Amino acid sequence: MPIPKKSKELDPKTIRVRMYRIGFGDCFLVSFPLSQSKKGDDTHAHVLIDCGVHPNGRIGTMEGVVDNIAEVTDRKLSIVIASHAHADHISGFDTCADKFAQFDVGEVWLPWTWNLKDKEAAKLQKKHTALAAALSQHLAAAPKSKAKSAIENLTGNAHAVALLNDGLGVSGKAKYLTAGDDLEKTPIPNLSARILGPPRSVEFLGKMDPPASQHYLRLAEGGVTESPIQPFQKRWLANREAEEMAAIVLKSEEEKELETTLGSSVEDLAFSLDNAKNNESVVALFAFRGQYLLFPGDAQYGNWTWWLDHESPEEILPRVTFFKVSHHGSVNATPKRVVEGMSAGKFAAMVSTQSSPWSSIPRVPLMEALDEKTKQRIVRSDWLDIDGAPKPSPETAPAKPQKLPKGFQQGRLWFDCLIPC
Ligand SMILES: [Zn+2]
Numbered sequence: 001m002p003i004p005k006k007s008k009e010l011d012p013k014t015i016r017v018r019m020y021r022i023g024f025g026d027c028f029l030v031s032f033p034l035s036q037s038k039k040g041d042d043t044h045a046h047v048l049i050d051c052g053v054h055p056n057g058r059i060g061t062m063e064g065v066v067d068n069i070a071e072v073t074d075r076k077l078s079i080v081i082a083s084h085a086h087a088d089h090i091s092g093f094d095t096c097a098d099k100f101a102q103f104d105v106g107e108v109w110l111p112w113t114w115n116l117k118d119k120e121a122a123k124l125q126k127k128h129t130a131l132a133a134a135l136s137q138h139l140a141a142a143p144k145s146k147a148k149s150a151i152e153n154l155t156g157n158a159h160a161v162a163l164l165n166d167g168l169g170v171s172g173k174a175k176y177l178t179a180g181d182d183l184e185k186t187p188i189p190n191l192s193a194r195i196l197g198p199p200r201s202v203e204f205l206g207k208m209d210p211p212a213s214q215h216y217l218r219l220a221e222g223g224v225t226e227s228p229i230q231p232f233q234k235r236w237l238a239n240r241e242a243e244e245m246a247a248i249v250l251k252s253e254e255e256k257e258l259e260t261t262l263g264s265s266v267e268d269l270a271f272s273l274d275n276a277k278n279n280e281s282v283v284a285l286f287a288f289r290g291q292y293l294l295f296p297g298d299a300q301y302g303n304w305t306w307w308l309d310h311e312s313p314e315e316i317l318p319r320v321t322f323f324k325v326s327h328h329g330s331v332n333a334t335p336k337r338v339v340e341g342m343s344a345g346k347f348a349a350m351v352s353t354q355s356s357p358w359s360s361i362p363r364v365p366l367m368e369a370l371d372e373k374t375k376q377r378i379v380r381s382d383w384l385d386i387d388g389a390p391k392p393s394p395e396t397a398p399a400k401p402q403k404l405p406k407g408f409q410q411g412r413l414w415f416d417c418l419i420p421c
Contacts, residue, residue: 012036012043015291015419017322018072018411019350020065021384024057024361025088026050026352028295028324029069032188032288033421045188046072047079049284049295049324051092052160055152056144056357059389061413066096068413070103078106078187082164083297084198084281085114086274087153093168094160105168106187107175111198113205113280114165115176124202128154128273135270147267149357150274177282179307190288196316197283197299199306205279278327279303285316289421292319298327304335317341322419325351325370329362329380339366345375348407348417354382356390364397371398377405379415386413 010016012033020027031044048069053062069077082090093100113121132154139148167173181195198205281297296304304326307313320342327333329351349370353362362380370378382392383400392400409416 010044011418011420013420015288015293015322015421016044017293017324017350017417017419018414019324019352019379019381019417020061020068020414021059021381021386021389022051022061022065022092022352023053023059023088023389024328024354024357025053025091026083026297026324026328027052027065027092028350028352029072030286030293031072032191034189042074042076045078045191046076047081047188047286048077049081050083050089050297051096052087052089053091054086054088054149054357055091055156056149057088057354059354059386061386061389062092062095063099064413066092066099070099073103075103077103079109080105080107080164080168081109081282081284081295082160083295084111084277085154085157085161086277086298087157089297090157090160090164092160093163094157097159097163100163101169103168105170105173107173108164108167108170109175109177109282109284110164111280111282112176112178112200113198114161114174116165118176120202124205128277131269131273135266135273138266139270145267146358147270150270154274154277177284179283179310192287194285194287194316195282196285196307196311197296197303198280199303199310201306204302204306205276275300275332278333281326283307285320291321291419291421292316293322293324293419294320295324296326296333298333300327300332301335304338308335308337313337313341318343318346320347322417323347323349323370323374325349325353325362325378328353329367330358331360331363331366334366334370336369339369339373342373344373345377347374348377348379348405348419349374350379350381350415350417352381354390355393355396359393362396364395367397376401377407379404379408379417381415384410384413384415 010031016031018029028049030047033044034042036043112118113124116122135151136155139151142148165174177195179195179197179199183193186193278298278300279302281299281303283296283299286293351362378398404410407418
């Protein structure tokens, strides 16, 4: 079957979710069908969710990906969503700024924590920036490590953040979102969105590690290496707010004392900050002609628990027909309760992942649970062969099948999930 190139070639009764293989990062283009009033009208309107790659997870596809987005959308994006301020979600808006400047963008959706007119957001960002700078300085001379990778993902994003805050050149079109927002109308006819994250509460933003009962802890056959994003020491968890954590600005003379007092290493601190940032993710549940598409960014435990406790997950989860797996399939990013709450065989899933720079991503037991729950309708980005890019490890799951699951197709730099509607 030929791969549709232009939106015009897309079936008018199909939602297409295109997951690009971008490296370690996320870049999803979702195309929703429009009712055409006359011949020659656009058949689909497009939503771009994230466009970034981790500095240590690049595979050289970014330029080609952005060129493809330009081609299939005719440079028209109704909505751009930047889920959170990590390089692996937004670096492309910086490195390909010239290309994005030529797009016609309707709205840019951002987490409330980016709104510098919001006093609480401004305070949080100031503290996070100071902490990230101190940690970055501390780790600068250190050899390559998982903590260093976490900090490198956090720093150097100021330009992308500024461009997105500016509505990608369309000043005034940035929209700051908070859990509980109900967007009954969007720039796309018939598309509505319920915003499930990030929570307004900085306490929830600081919650990162699920209790063991919400983990997929079972070791896969052949064993799984420990998560690089280690379970944090108790004192770093729920009882310690992100606010409080971020208030600590490392000064060299204080550093040792800090480590002793907290019983936590600088590395733990780096992971804590990294996770707090993931919890700022915009979580969008799209509703379109009876289809429900859940895009949680890199939401981790605090973000998820907020809406699982404050919304009606028993109403939402069983309806989901498409799930973008959170945080590249890491251990602490999809609570068991979420997978268990979705209807077996009703939804398809996509995970943008690769085992570099973090070898324990994606988490094998979680992938197995999703494989089973979707009835093998799950596709991972690292199944796509790209010269020089990491291949899935032989112990990982699910393994690439002979034939893609029903409803999926493969392109040069992407997989498509086609959802009839
Ligand atoms: Zn990410």
